[in-house]
Amino acid sequence: MYFASDNAGPAHPSIAEALIRANTGYAMPYGADVAMERVRARLREIFEAPEAAVYLVATGTAANSLALATLAQPWQQVFCSPVAHIYEDECNAPEFYMGAGKLFPVGEGDKIDPAALAAAMGDSAEISVHNAQPGPLSITQVTEKGRIYTCAEIAELSAIAARAGQPTHLDGARFANALVALNCSPAEMTWRAGVDAVSFGGTKNGCVGVEAVIFFDPAKAREFELRRKRGAHLFSKHRYLSAQMEAYLADDLWLDLARRSNARMRMLADGLRALGARFLQEPQANLAFASLPRLMHRRLQAAGAVYYLDGSVEGPDETPLQARFVCDWSLPEEEITRFLEIAAG
Amino acid sequence: MYFASDNAGPAHPSIAEALIRANTGYAMPYGADVAMERVRARLREIFEAPEAAVYLVATGTAANSLALATLAQPWQQVFCSPVAHIYEDECNAPEFYMGAGKLFPVGEGDKIDPAALAAAMGDSAEISVHNAQPGPLSITQVTEKGRIYTCAEIAELSAIAARAGQPTHLDGARFANALVALNCSPAEMTWRAGVDAVSFGGTKNGCVGVEAVIFFDPAKAREFELRRKRGAHLFSKHRYLSAQMEAYLADDLWLDLARRSNARMRMLADGLRALGARFLQEPQANLAFASLPRLMHRRLQAAGAVYYLDGSVEGPDETPLQARFVCDWSLPEEEITRFLEIAAG
């Protein structure tokens, strides 16, 4: 009964097996492997972006930090949600990669409000040399609170950035979960909505450790390659990153896995709602924040359920305590059933 | 007939299979996996260093850059060979991780000369605030030219650094190859010889992509952890790094693989010498620089042999041209035999 994160489960067997299949003979190192050629072609096809620059790295923080550093200058600030992963959970990695840039937290919530963004980006005519200069917008899709921007919402935000002369980055650590929930195409959720660069997550959705970074305009491709090497993120035995991504994309596995984890969350959320849980916001993908009575939490914890609590389970039985639940692709339905039975008492 | 690098071969099957074995159920992320506990214990045992801080990263450049940044200050310079990997082949990654520190190339050769080092580190009484301040020493073992420092040589160099109040780092991307050639213990080649931190390579010697960083004094352990996260090198699904390293260390696989690649190089070198090749320096591990007649190179290239040439193969038949040869663990003996037959003409 593990609901703590989607980075603690195993890789999908197809992906693990792909590593074994890749493990034969010599292969050109440092991204010159032929599998990378296929990955690049496939991602361009999936995104309907035949010119896109496509790279692989092993961690989501690397994908975000390198993408933002390539889009931004050190005297700029990146606009993001105050609960964005880049703002709260990367130990100043984006600032480090940007060469000491700044992240500006827009508004209060997990989804960036267009009016707040427009106000924060300001009137560039008034930006003096004393201020941090306006830089890129970074949107987190799925948000850290489990919500999803519609394509229209992304387009509205990216248009505000574009009016300030700035590009838009999409942190898609859970790209697939958002995509299947929206039932749109990758192009619709990205470049057609004004997104310039994407961190396309694999690790949380069934890979061992691989993320793609995609720039729809390849003008900065060489700069990204140099930044990746300088950041020590260029793998010598790159074929093992390529193999993962190739298997991830094959036969729509990436979409299947996301549908699976989203469905698990719906099953969990429906069950919890029936038990009276209140949700911070309606779960749309594979994570949710729900308030349950402390007594219920104590039963679940005693039975070995693993998830994050926003406080102590000690306290009056019926007082609510919020928790975060994440379902990964590998979570068995029976575990949810068992979890709900224990919760029901 | 692939002699271009030891990062283009496959992982040893035991290591690949370890990834599959690790691929089941949930595991604590970010280095809190139980396999990492075992890896830490095993490396402490191997190094006879029960207090050592032990970490895993996926690339050699990350290991070196993070280790040096943890030992150095941004206003210092790291002393190294002018052909060191950190100086020539990491696209300013050490400088980046050090926060804009400097690397000072000592002398001319691949092995650092003690007198040149003593002169370069200078009389710290004379170092003013205007100069880059003396920082750590970094020794590359095996050197980029294929030579090996004896334990006594390492001790002599580290003593010079220690007299200047500076620690010593050992870039052991080919740690095992040096160790088996010296026939000494890991402790003898490191902390007993005055080494403070080691980049302990796995990738070039049969892993998929894993390097350990070991600090014999754990005082800076927390700082390293923060630097690793900030550098985006902390893996969420860390178990797959642990699994590789665990399999690498099991049953002395790491030593067997190094013996194998060193032996392949001896076979190749003996064969080439018999054909009249001249060596830049006597090969001691698994790489060598040898001069062969251009005609011989042309025959080899035509037959599909892959290795780096230091110039064009065009030219008078008998004129010599230097080439670099590297043997990895997976290189079949028959390939060497075939290579030598073609070379012989």
Place this chain on the structure above:
Amino acid sequence: MYFASDNAGPAHPSIAEALIRANTGYAMPYGADVAMERVRARLREIFEAPEAAVYLVATGTAANSLALATLAQPWQQVFCSPVAHIYEDECNAPEFYMGAGKLFPVGEGDKIDPAALAAAMGDSAEISVHNAQPGPLSITQVTEKGRIYTCAEIAELSAIAARAGQPTHLDGARFANALVALNCSPAEMTWRAGVDAVSFGGTKNGCVGVEAVIFFDPAKAREFELRRKRGAHLFSKHRYLSAQMEAYLADDLWLDLARRSNARMRMLADGLRALGARFLQEPQANLAFASLPRLMHRRLQAAGAVYYLDGSVEGPDETPLQARFVCDWSLPEEEITRFLEIAAG
């Protein structure tokens, strides 16, 4: 009628003349001049801090950035007001000098709220390696909105920082203006209230361009010196910084000038209040934010008064528009009288 800033007026004649007096013969460069010895001794005396490390730089941003960089680590965040000069007006200089650290804006106002600070610094037991780590507190005294922290307020905030193991920096670009308003001693406003390092401003209060940085604990003195040189802020002809600061401190000139500019602001504020102006907050030092009718602004602008407006003067005559007024030491009383007469219409 210049009320735009206290950095646009001239230096006090005593300070300018000190430059001339210093301009004779040879003097040791780079801070080894004998005048610096006297400055150091005098500041230690004024602050009742015989061990303090004392340095001079030429700009306030240099003083703040170098002080914070010396106190903080790159993976930390500095806690400050969201309208602090370091947050809004230094174009990422603090982040740059910190080696890509972060500034965390606490709460909403110009004065940091203790409860908000305690919440922001958090429970360090919960800080994981993923988060920016807690770093120093930086207090701006006088605030950017013209208010002053009492010594007790400073002590309360610094105690919160100390509980989190963090030092406190005081940005005293207008140190003297606060001090004379509080009528306390420099020691009371700083180290006795838990402040560890001070940017002690001279430029805004009658100097040509000089600020002192004072560390009450000299442990990091050498590090500061290296950071200053590395930041290109170590003057070769340092005597001209020393001469300014010496003249500034002589015969309590610094206090006289601050009393003068504060008094000018009181005169201006009293006059504006009599004309119906509303103040954002009661002016306590030499700057104020006041709302006046647009008609009044138009008259003043037409007459050549210079100050910052928070919007356009176009609009209905009686609608209020906020403006910022700053009085520097050199502002003649007659200019205020004339300004008020014009304002009165």
Place this chain on the structure above:
Amino acid sequence: MYFASDNAGPAHPSIAEALIRANTGYAMPYGADVAMERVRARLREIFEAPEAAVYLVATGTAANSLALATLAQPWQQVFCSPVAHIYEDECNAPEFYMGAGKLFPVGEGDKIDPAALAAAMGDSAEISVHNAQPGPLSITQVTEKGRIYTCAEIAELSAIAARAGQPTHLDGARFANALVALNCSPAEMTWRAGVDAVSFGGTKNGCVGVEAVIFFDPAKAREFELRRKRGAHLFSKHRYLSAQMEAYLADDLWLDLARRSNARMRMLADGLRALGARFLQEPQANLAFASLPRLMHRRLQAAGAVYYLDGSVEGPDETPLQARFVCDWSLPEEEITRFLEIAAG
């Protein structure tokens, strides 16, 4: 008898008086002062470069570091002499401002050898992502050993850089001393010889503390302004920088002062040569390295002469010991006469 440096003498009275003249009334801060308009126009005229971007900073290290950072990328290396000020005497400031770039020491001497430069810049077709990428060339004029590049030599070096697609920076901390020695025009010594950016020194040649940075192509002007602010080198009371530079340029004072210090050095060198001194290289500007008998040094030191010695004066009377001598503009002829008399014994 002060020959230690040209940064320990006073400012020329005209320049000090200009500070006093500037010290009246209000002036626009942060470089918007009208005096800066005049300085910009005058420097454009002097350099015959009507489009040039012109800025002022207070230290030579700031001028060099900001200029190089504006021309280079963090993954590049700047090519310079191994005894260049930027390489040896700026405590990693250029690396810091470049965002962790590298300086590559070309050859052995103070003057860069064209063949060594061409070899170091390499064949860009062979530069892989692993290497530091080629960056700007930086030439020090006058060199740290007192020699001067001819305009043709500068042109030859800058052409090599240009062939590699790289710009050329000239560190002209002693620009005027070189110019009057060459008897050429500023344009001939810079942009006509392929120089893209100049650090135009004032401090060593009679100013209080001011250096101009000049970009002949203004494309990066805005970036420089942001870098200057971010580096904390933008003066609020900028008029005092402008006033210095304006007085420095007025009536060819800058050239007169350089002629004076060069002439002093010739007088000193002629006298020392007559006493048997041997020069490291023929002095061309205002600094020289000369070997004198230890006995002579002991007499001079006993009499209070100040200059840098390359070792201890203890030793056999007639054994030579090298010393560095610098003449600044303010050095009285009588001091040189007295020095030579003492030296003669």
